[in-house]
Amino acid sequence: MGSFERGILQGFSRPDKTVSGGDGPVLWGPIPDRWRDYPGFWEPCRFFRHPIGPLFAISIVDRGRNAIPLTSTKVRWIPAYTLKEYESSHGLRILERKTVTPSGAMITELRLEADHDMELLAIMWTVQPSEGSPIVDQSTISLSRGLPARVGKSEHIWLTFTVSSPDVRKRILPAQSSIDGPWWELSGLRESCETAGSHEQEEDFVLVCFEKEISLRSQTPDRFIGCVTLGTDADSTVKAARLLTDPSVRPIEENLEAWESFLERVPRFKCSDEFFERAYWNRWIGLRLALQPGMGSLPYRAVCEGPGVFRRAISYSLPAHLREFRWYTDPTIGRDAAHNFFDMQEESGRIPGILDIEGPRRETFYHSDWGGGLGDFLSVHYSKPFLSTAYHALSGYADWLCGERDQNGTGLFTIVNQYETGQEYSSRYTTVSSNRNRGDWSNQFTLLGVDATVYAYRLADFLARAAEHLGRRDDIERWNSLANRIKVSVNINMWDPGREMYLDIDPQNGHRTGIKAGTCFYPFMTDIPDEPQISSLHNHLLNPAEFWTRHPFPSLSLDDSLFSAEPLWKGRLMNCPWNGRSWPMLNCHLVDGLVNSGHNLDDTLLEYAAVALTKNIHMLFHNGDASLPNSYEHYNPITGYPSLYRRIDDYMHSWIVDQIISHVIGICPTMEGDIAIRPLPLELEHANISGVHVRGRYMDVEVRNGEVISYSIDGETFDVEPGGGHDVPAVMES
Numbered sequence: 001m002g003s004f005e006r007g008i009l010q011g012f013s014r015p016d017k018t019v020s021g022g023d024g025p026v027l028w029g030p031i032p033d034r035w036r037d038y039p040g041f042w043e044p045c046r047f048f049r050h051p052i053g054p055l056f057a058i059s060i061v062d063r064g065r066n067a068i069p070l071t072s073t074k075v076r077w078i079p080a081y082t083l084k085e086y087e088s089s090h091g092l093r094i095l096e097r098k099t100v101t102p103s104g105a106m107i108t109e110l111r112l113e114a115d116h117d118m119e120l121l122a123i124m125w126t127v128q129p130s131e132g133s134p135i136v137d138q139s140t141i142s143l144s145r146g147l148p149a150r151v152g153k154s155e156h157i158w159l160t161f162t163v164s165s166p167d168v169r170k171r172i173l174p175a176q177s178s179i180d181g182p183w184w185e186l187s188g189l190r191e192s193c194e195t196a197g198s199h200e201q202e203e204d205f206v207l208v209c210f211e212k213e214i215s216l217r218s219q220t221p222d223r224f225i226g227c228v229t230l231g232t233d234a235d236s237t238v239k240a241a242r243l244l245t246d247p248s249v250r251p252i253e254e255n256l257e258a259w260e261s262f263l264e265r266v267p268r269f270k271c272s273d274e275f276f277e278r279a280y281w282n283r284w285i286g287l288r289l290a291l292q293p294g295m296g297s298l299p300y301r302a303v304c305e306g307p308g309v310f311r312r313a314i315s316y317s318l319p320a321h322l323r324e325f326r327w328y329t330d331p332t333i334g335r336d337a338a339h340n341f342f343d344m345q346e347e348s349g350r351i352p353g354i355l356d357i358e359g360p361r362r363e364t365f366y367h368s369d370w371g372g373g374l375g376d377f378l379s380v381h382y383s384k385p386f387l388s389t390a391y392h393a394l395s396g397y398a399d400w401l402c403g404e405r406d407q408n409g410t411g412l413f414t415i416v417n418q419y420e421t422g423q424e425y426s427s428r429y430t431t432v433s434s435n436r437n438r439g440d441w442s443n444q445f446t447l448l449g450v451d452a453t454v455y456a457y458r459l460a461d462f463l464a465r466a467a468e469h470l471g472r473r474d475d476i477e478r479w480n481s482l483a484n485r486i487k488v489s490v491n492i493n494m495w496d497p498g499r500e501m502y503l504d505i506d507p508q509n510g511h512r513t514g515i516k517a518g519t520c521f522y523p524f525m526t527d528i529p530d531e532p533q534i535s536s537l538h539n540h541l542l543n544p545a546e547f548w549t550r551h552p553f554p555s556l557s558l559d560d561s562l563f564s565a566e567p568l569w570k571g572r573l574m575n576c577p578w579n580g581r582s583w584p585m586l587n588c589h590l591v592d593g594l595v596n597s598g599h600n601l602d603d604t605l606l607e608y609a610a611v612a613l614t615k616n617i618h619m620l621f622h623n624g625d626a627s628l629p630n631s632y633e634h635y636n637p638i639t640g641y642p643s644l645y646r647r648i649d650d651y652m653h654s655w656i657v658d659q660i661i662s663h664v665i666g667i668c669p670t671m672e673g674d675i676a677i678r679p680l681p682l683e684l685e686h687a688n689i690s691g692v693h694v695r696g697r698y699m700d701v702e703v704r705n706g707e708v709i710s711y712s713i714d715g716e717t718f719d720v721e722p723g724g725g726h727d728v729p730a731v732m733e734s
Helices: 003-011 234-244 251-264 274-289 318-325 332-343 370-380 384-405 450-469 473-494 518-525 531-541 584-600 605-619 656-665
Strands: 026-028 045-047 050-052 056-062 071-078 081-087 092-100 105-114 118-129 140-151 154-163 169-175 205-216 222-231 268-271 354-356 359-361 667-669 675-677 687-694 697-704 707-713 716-718
Touching: 003 251, 026 092, 026 105, 050 140, 050 154, 056 105, 056 222, 081 251, 092 251, 105 118, 105 205, 105 234, 105 251, 118 140, 118 154, 118 222, 140 205, 140 234, 154 205, 154 234, 205 222, 222 234, 251 274, 268 274, 268 656, 274 318, 274 605, 274 656, 318 332, 318 370, 318 656, 332 370, 332 384, 370 384, 370 450, 384 450, 384 473, 450 473, 450 518, 518 531, 518 584, 531 584, 531 605, 584 605, 584 656, 605 656, 656 667, 656 687, 656 697, 667 687
Parallel strands: none
Antiparallel strands: 026 045, 045 050, 056 118, 071 081, 081 092, 092 105, 105 222, 118 205, 140 154, 154 222, 169 205, 268 687, 354 359, 667 675, 687 697, 697 707, 707 716
């Protein structure tokens, strides 16, 4: 593997993260790490989206079975593994390496060393609910646990425990009670288990341990490896466990190589602004952590919205994932992510909003930017077969959307629930219903939404272009007619010339609501606005009294009576409030809107777009420290403080990679095969990217202070005239 990729991973070393996994069924990453002084994996992991825990601890005890207290003195996390150092007052030092592999294995490796001879026991142990008889063989112990929902064909998960040493004693002890921490003294294993009862006895819990005697000689290290493998059948977990503890297998090194292999397919980006560069690579790391293999009702590889409860496929996040993974050399991930939703599409054409491995949540639905996301993806990874599949699915979806959400053919589309916008708890809904805060997916109100309507417009525009590509001439006019109807209606009905804003409409009275939300600027991502509408951006979005805050952009205008920079809705701490918090998802929409309007309506907006993009990227770091990137759900638009209380980092609900490649470097391809290089006027001493895959070709681009210095395609360098942007010669395959 390349040293460049390994350097990227090593460069993200930090002491405050724990997350481990990526591109597999298991993700582990407690926030905070409550058991940092205890080797092993005690805190629960996520098997797909299901929490499974505790896992196991490794205790070091003397031959009298007394625990040797350890203190973690150093933690070094990189995406591929975590390195921890421990010390004890007994002169014992331990170096632990731990990781979670794509196969679903959780491995910890201890290297023990002391200043003097020591006789020790290394004991890997766990306590689990007793659900069926354990399966025991020469080197492993396997236990089954019930899942709250079926995963594929299984209603159970198997956990197979093992250690690397053949000379160990295994113990199984039925128990009436559990323990809520990795405390050896309270485990029930403090006394010898030589006389433990049969594991056939029925009790509520079962204790399992593996004991190895270690005769540690002064300055001569010894090692101990323990692991648990998780899966839906015992045979596969046992086989994996045996393989991972084979002395010839190097699972931690192999996991490092898997990370490097992933990054080898990513364009190499370098920038004089370290915040841009580190945000770029941190996003790719987060995207791999969000990957999970096909399983159950998600037959294809999926990109999850984030960790924890967000470890599922969400249609509202899919366009963001398509935009990010369009820049990945292999198009399979993006296509698979979309195929999961196409396969779950209902006969009516409706597409469920949430997909879990046990099945789609049929009650859910999101207004999502299907047309924009797929159009952007296909501009890089063009494929007529995939375009045909997407066209078939989205044609049905558009028919459902028009029939159910624009029944009168007005060209404006209805929101009936705060959840389906992905933007709950906002003044947008208080104006139309007293049921706005109900915590379910039922129809609660009707609101003609700017965001829902803009997404419908981009859908119609995409379908018209797709029909032309596919030679479906009878459909071209149909979709163009729908797009034109929406565009005209938005400008006549949603545009308020007095307030100089696009606004939601209350269909009960036909009046605009007057609520100034960030979504009111979504039309500027498209060609819906004309020059008269530019006043909305200058007078509202760029107004420090409304939306132009230190950290962009508040989701609701500062002068709204329900605005809160803190995560409060009417004095109540909420999970996902949209009454003022800065959401990276919203910020990406608005930066794209400024860029689009700057190129097509008012070039003075490009300077503001550059500032907004810079502020958004710089916000994604703890305390302005470039070594501590993050990606939380939402932030304080005044202070930039993230939603730490949610404990959801690596939240992949925006398109940071795409913003950097599209706006810092300026690579702008279209589905029709055109491409321009139009970087924003950023004051960057240098920004360059290499290995950008576009339609079967590879591009390298160098930018300085917002101007293209040079670019090459498949190694051929092209002359660059002075100026900001350039159209690439027609060498792109379509």
